[in-house]
Amino acid sequence: MGSKPVLVVTTDGLDTVTLESALAGTQASITYLSDLTDLFDTLTYSAFHALVLPETADGQSGTDIAYGVRKLFPDLPVIVAGEDPAAVPDALDVTAVEPSAHLEDAVAAAVRDSLDAEPPAVAGRPPSPMETLLLSLFNELPDHLYAKDEQARHVLMGRGFNEPTDRLGLTDVEVPELADEHAKAALRDEMDVIEAETERIDVEEFLDLDATYVRTRKMPWYDAAGEIQGIVGHTQDITERRLREHAFRRQNERMVKVALVASHELRNELQIAYGRLEDLDDCDDTAAEIEESLSQISTIIDTVVELSTSDPNGPIQHDEIEQVPKQKHVWLSRLSREVWNTLAGSQASLTFDGDTRIVADQESTGLLLQILFQNALEHAGPSVTVTVGTTDDGFFVADDGPGIDVEPPERVFDAGHTAVAENTGFGLYVARRVAADQGWTLSMAESESGGARFDIGNVDCQE
Template sequence: MGDCEKRSVLLVAGNGVDAEAARATFAESSVSATVLTTLTDLFDRLTTEVYHCLVLPEHVDGQAGVDIARGVTKLFPDLPVVLVGVDPTTVPDEIGATALDVTTVRDPSVEAAVRAALDSAAPSVAGREPSPMETLLLSLFNEMPDHLYAKDEAARHVMMGRGFNQPTDRIGLTDLEVGELVDEHSKAAYRDEMAVLDGETDRIEVEEFLGLSAEYVLTKKVPWYDADDNIRGLVGLTQDITTRKTRERDLRRQHERMVKVALLAAHKFRNELQIAHGRLELLDCDAEELDHIEASLARISAVVDTVVSLSTQETEIVDQEPVWLSRLSREVWDTLAESQAQLRIESDARLVADQESAGLLMQFLFQNALEHVGPSVTVTVGATPDGFFIADDGPGVDVEPPERVFDAGYTTVEGNTGFGLYIARTIAENHGWEIELSEVADGGIRFDIVNVELHE
């Protein structure tokens, strides 16, 4: 191989590939060798510089070299990859890498494998200068503050941006293999992705509460098409929407205060109207005058009904779509709870519901727990086979029959309107759901919302 044919090899240091040993291996050869001690810039180097072979260790930065090779070969399918310190029988055939079960890069078999790779045809992408489109896409992945990523036909990460994670810390893995994700969420994400990859849908969009550095996120996923218009994988974008959710929480709090004022006023007006009607029946005066008074009271009653209707108009079902129980619960809870109160998510599922009205249902059930148990209450939310439940750790229900708590105007708390649980049941009925009330063995009450459609 003459100087005019000089080729470049990129070596990543790690288990089996010592940085200094790697440099020494090719220092006096006709090969131009570059050594990376971290994976962070791996895809940047492969995209913007010319390389004809990649050497990977068994492990680097806590990741398996085989997984990294899987991601690299999806984007650079013609680039020869040599794995050092890896049993060849553990490398899937579709990766197409040369695996050498040796302990050091200084082993002669490593240089022989690299030279054999360099004697083959130059890789079509990594072996040439990048196009403007390639550098544009790399900049998009690197500079976007959001989490941008691509996955292959088996939903394994192929490339990641720098928005939320290191650009290589999930390469070659599916969401099912990412430990920091909640089990229910990773399984649901994988099902969604397979629906995209199988052509069942051309777009996934879902909001989640993760409780990580980005508490609330919005994820969108679309197919990745090849030159023949076949689905090769998918592209995803996950955005941190915590700030937006905080604004929505403040607006929900304001709305809650307005609803409570309107319902309390309506409750008091109705009490006064009942007193007025009772007094009116005792009056002994001209029938025509009584008719005028009754008509006036009827108009006031109609105004009260309108106030109640306008205050609770969110109970109308607008658009039902999948929503995570945990995300909606946390979102509503943050608008109501004091610092001492606690929300515990026992299990999670995706409900098919109108988010605004379902959130209002939760709002009244949470408010009921806070008002009847107190600011130190613990409320537990969880999924069931046919819906979800909301339970508290209070003293339980002291009324017979217990279902009276759903009656309009019924309350045991002074100043309360008595409309909260009535409205919650109305919302449930509008969805085609039912609310079942039961007492918890250790104290407290539990509301089971049943007949709920769950999104698989």
């Protein structure tokens, strides 16, 4: 009779010499694995009849590791050495061996029981070319690939961003280093795919974890019967591109403000010129020529303002096609975090009162948030707390500053109005224009703490 290979992930808690002695006379042929990151490679490329995991390995729960293994090798017997059986979820089909003075003997007994069963269909045979191809893709692609099950728990991870085992068995909300609102949004996206509420997810987002910008795609993972059993995800680092876009957005905002300030001042001068022109004789040919020149200057000013506040990409060059903003589904918290990170110092803080997916042109909405955040930082100071929250028909941005003492409040949206001497007074004017371009409304009120609150309404939100 041939030997039956057994893979043992080693730690200091298991005496391998005693374990081998306890298995003497059986068909067990033990392979030891000290590097947990090689676990899935080893299980894929070699045949095994059983797997022994420690209670913890590299700071990770052996039960969580077993969770990922069982999803990809469903009939491979898994034994967790030194784990209280009561701590193992009922739905997880593994054998837990509680810690004792005779731990190795108890583990050996569990291994012997597993060897008496039929060899596992997947882990007990050499891999197919497709399996090795997919594993190579997970290991070698510089981006982050991962698979999650029907509960959105990690079962396989590539080497692109994380170690391939450090999140096994966990959903994103159970990963401590992820921001709470980011993790909740990610889990909700994934469950929408798993429950067939949406075909796939494609988002660009800022990761607070390591200050990178990523593009994430999530799509269904189908089993042999064509049923969805989880998701497959792909996350790509797009930091360099997003930083260029941020620089372009800031440059564009400066250009808009310069054009608006110039047009405002020129119109003031035009009013003076027109007033003086009325003192001249109406029949004077010179007066008529001056009036025509002033009219042309006014037209030029209108053109400059229109060009500076229109879409920088320009209109579509087909008469039969209307210009449509690049609208996508984006989580309000994700976009807010991304914009906030480019503006605020360490003293200021951003909090959230609810979250929602909005259908929006991401760049335009980013500019709108940038202006509102800047307004809070300028009026309330560097230690301001800004809250972004949801409403029945959109969202709001509020601060805990002194508020804006203006009567009527709508004056804050007038071109050139400012309470800060060095400001141009065109920020909120531009913000209202940006909101209106997407069919939204922008209004101001007092926040609960007495600061300023801006409500953005008529927004297409998806709860």
